[in-house]
Amino acid sequence: MDFSFPKEYELFRRMVRDFCQNEVKPLARAIDREHRVPHETIHKAAKLGLMGVPFPQKYGGMGGGEIGYCILMEELGRVCTSTTTVIGAHTGIGAMAIYLDGTEEQKQKFLVPLAQGSAIGAFGLTEAQAGSDAAAIKTNAVRDGDHFVLNGAKVFITNGDIADIITVMAVTDPALGAYGGITAFIVETDSPGFSIGSLENKMGIRGSSTAECVFQDVRVPKDNVLGQFGAGFLTFMRTLDIGRASLGAGCLGGARAALEASIEWAAAREQFGAPIATKQSVHFMIADMAVEIEALHSLVYRTAWMIDNRMPHTLEAAACKLMGSEVAHRCIDKALQIHGALGYSRDHWLELGWRDQRIAEIYEGTNEIQRIVIAANLFRPYGLRVSS
Amino acid sequence: MKILVPIKQILDPSGLTFRRDKERMFVNREDYILDPGSKAALEAALRLQDAGHVETLIAISLGPARADDALREALALGCDQAFLLCDPAFEAADSSVAACILAAAIQKLEGPDLILTGSRSGDTALGQIGPRLAQALGYGQITDAWTLESDGKALQATCRWGTGFAAVTASPPLVITVSPEAFPLRYAHGARIMNAYREWTVTTWEAADLDLDPAALAPKLVLRSEGFPAPFERGEVFRGDPQDIGRDVVVALRQQKLIP
Numbered sequence: 001m002d003f004s005f006p007k008e009y010e011l012f013r014r015m016v017r018d019f020c021q022n023e024v025k026p027l028a029r030a031i032d033r034e035h036r037v038p039h040e041t042i043h044k045a046a047k048l049g050l051m052g053v054p055f056p057q058k059y060g061g062m063g064g065g066e067i068g069y070c071i072l073m074e075e076l077g078r079v080c081t082s083t084t085t086v087i088g089a090h091t092g093i094g095a096m097a098i099y100l101d102g103t104e105e106q107k108q109k110f111l112v113p114l115a116q117g118s119a120i121g122a123f124g125l126t127e128a129q130a131g132s133d134a135a136a137i138k139t140n141a142v143r144d145g146d147h148f149v150l151n152g153a154k155v156f157i158t159n160g161d162i163a164d165i166i167t168v169m170a171v172t173d174p175a176l177g178a179y180g181g182i183t184a185f186i187v188e189t190d191s192p193g194f195s196i197g198s199l200e201n202k203m204g205i206r207g208s209s210t211a212e213c214v215f216q217d218v219r220v221p222k223d224n225v226l227g228q229f230g231a232g233f234l235t236f237m238r239t240l241d242i243g244r245a246s247l248g249a250g251c252l253g254g255a256r257a258a259l260e261a262s263i264e265w266a267a268a269r270e271q272f273g274a275p276i277a278t279k280q281s282v283h284f285m286i287a288d289m290a291v292e293i294e295a296l297h298s299l300v301y302r303t304a305w306m307i308d309n310r311m312p313h314t315l316e317a318a319a320c321k322l323m324g325s326e327v328a329h330r331c332i333d334k335a336l337q338i339h340g341a342l343g344y345s346r347d348h349w350l351e352l353g354w355r356d357q358r359i360a361e362i363y364e365g366t367n368e369i370q371r372i373v374i375a376a377n378l379f380r381p382y383g384l385r386v387s388s
Numbered sequence: 389m390k391i392l393v394p395i396k397q398i399l400d401p402s403g404l405t406f407r408r409d410k411e412r413m414f415v416n417r418e419d420y421i422l423d424p425g426s427k428a429a430l431e432a433a434l435r436l437q438d439a440g441h442v443e444t445l446i447a448i449s450l451g452p453a454r455a456d457d458a459l460r461e462a463l464a465l466g467c468d469q470a471f472l473l474c475d476p477a478f479e480a481a482d483s484s485v486a487a488c489i490l491a492a493a494i495q496k497l498e499g500p501d502l503i504l505t506g507s508r509s510g511d512t513a514l515g516q517i518g519p520r521l522a523q524a525l526g527y528g529q530i531t532d533a534w535t536l537e538s539d540g541k542a543l544q545a546t547c548r549w550g551t552g553f554a555a556v557t558a559s560p561p562l563v564i565t566v567s568p569e570a571f572p573l574r575y576a577h578g579a580r581i582m583n584a585y586r587e588w589t590v591t592t593w594e595a596a597d598l599d600l601d602p603a604a605l606a607p608k609l610v611l612r613s614e615g616f617p618a619p620f621e622r623g624e625v626f627r628g629d630p631q632d633i634g635r636d637v638v639v640a641l642r643q644q645k646l647i648p
Contacts, residue, residue, distance in 0.1 A: 008585035011461060015575050049578035062578035063586075 003298075005067075012068060016075040019048065028080035031207030032352050037162055038207055041083055046117025051091060055099055059107050060115035066242065066307040070249035070300055077253025081356035082207025084250040089158035089208070090114070092246045093364070094121025097167040097239040098186060101227030110165050110186055122163035124154040124187070124213055125236055131156075132369050134169075135178035135233060139215060141170040141185060146222050148172075148185065150215040153197065158363075160211030161196045163189055167239075168215070169232050176230065184232035186224040193218040204355035241317045243364055245303045248320025251328035251360050252296050254353060258328075258335035259289045261350070265339055276338070285334045292327045299323060315377040322370040325360035332357050389538070389560065391433050392446045392500035393467070394490055394521070395426035397458040398511040411616055422458050424568040425506015431571035432536050432564075433504050434466050441538045444468050446500065448493060450478060450486050456590050464576035464584040471497070475595040482609035487520035489605075492598040494525060501560035502543065507532040507567050518565035529563040530556050534570040 005013070023044055031038045045051055054069040055061025062068065069091065076084040095114040098106060098121075113119035130136040139152025150170055160166070166187045173181040187194065197212030227235040263286060266277035276282050303316040332353050336343040343350035361367050376386040403417030422430075436442050447462035449455045450473040459470035473493055481489060494500065503525075508515040515531075522529035533545040534553065542559045548567070576584075595605075624640065626633045641647045 006585070007457065007460070008582050011457070011464065011576075011584070012578060012581045015578070015581060019575055047577075048575050053578060057579055057582075063582045064578060068578070068582070 013071050020075045020079045024083050025079035035206045037209050051117030052115025055115045060112040066304040070304045073246045073249035074253040077250035078257040082205045085205045085208040090121045092243040093123035101235045119164035120162050122159040122166045124166045124168035126156045128155050139170045141172050147219045150218040152215050154213040157213050160213045161209050178233045180230045182232040184226035184235045185220050191218050241314050244317040244321035248300045248324030251324030254328045254357050255293050255331035258331040262335045262338045289331045296327050318370040318373040322367050328357045389441050390444045390500040391502045393429050393433050394505045395449050396423040397455045398423045424510045427573040428566045428568045428571040429504040429506050431573045432566045459590045460584040463588050464580040470590040472590050472592045477595045482607040483516035484608050491524035492600050503563045507565035518563050522563040527561045527563045531565045533566045
């Protein structure tokens, strides 16, 4: 058993850390305040191959696999959750669906520009009445010769308004339900009939855009059916499985930043004539944070290794997302407590970190859904079905 | 143009603490990084490569086996070939010996037009390698360059000259040392980082691979003692209203003969 990172990943992490410190961190507060996507960062990231880290080089990717991608997400998560979200939605779910189930032609046509960062991707699943209950979607696709005609609306779509390519799940046969009646499509956003509805005014991750995507008689060529016809629900669930591991990695970065800031502040801040780092109440908070971060680190990179080695990983990936978001919550909350009123100030990054991390417990499947996924996997050998 | 960049790996100074009271340096974290001078030399070479003046860009390092990482980083950044000069016989090398070994390897690489290196390293900061290489190879030299351009034939540099700068033009073959501050290094492309370890190779040469005079391997530098430099004297603080402070500062500077 060898828990060390291969050397290419060590060098990659150093490069990404420098990039995040110099290019991402300085913008984190401004993009939150100005409520805008950091296009300049995305452009720079694309030039370094950071928009396609997990994908093979023959598809324009970096060839870093899930481990490389988790390193990127962790380092981004340390400095800016908005940028993590933009790149995560693009790579980890938007482009990932095409990588997993696309044909060779679809990969050449759509995955290559996405991986190179010359096109931006998004993942179109959630609808107004279909959030956790993803199979309840109403967006439908009807065959018309060589095309399908899509009608409906997707909500809370990260990158929806900046995306060039969206993978969309639509009902193709209402009678067959989730398994057989839902198909995945690759939709180019310059297609006539595609439009953006409202943009969300969010509590956190304000440097990422969250849009309503409206499909009104959007004609999609039949060659853009992603995966098997009628098997779209499976494509999307498998994509989300992988996305959850890297989401945990982003949370790991946020939690680590909170720990490091807490140690530094506790050593510097003096009360009652000594640094607060000498107080046992602070030791206990910092020790608890460190233990949870160590455990999360092991879980995230072991899951990434399982994904890269094509092992079943549904339970572990759900655990990454569940544990990651809750560890990040607890660590940033403790860090805020250690910083006192200073951390509560709009001028301190912890205030932004606290608002930003909260979404991790909600998006890409709420933590309640993760617990159901985990329980379902545990009860399956006993022939028990866990229902929502 | 064929460019060769001798690079060096150093102990990461952010992992070190210095205790004057104990006259000791403590290594808290033993990490090795590319020397800042080497980074600047690589960036200067990569800019010439971007401008289309470079056919082959070679990185070379004299050091222990771990210097392989520094060379892989150079490959990731854009170098075409990498050579590691590693042999137990090289371990005691001082700067004169190091220059001899490097010169022998460079001759084996059939005469690059330009050798770019840092004007001083981040650890010893002796600034010896560039000038000694120029002498050993019979190349011209420009030291401590802050800008560097080429018109395809000659090289134009701005380099430190006394308290100012000088614009220098020279033709290859040349050794140019660059200031560590003047060429901030770019980020390596992620795919090149992966390939640097998975696809590309670093060639290792031992003493037997080079045409070396055994006598040249004897270090000429004798280390008699090591110590901390004398502490800086504390500055003087002037208080009072601004006019008085201004007068007092001028008087003090005159007394020190720092202003006329």
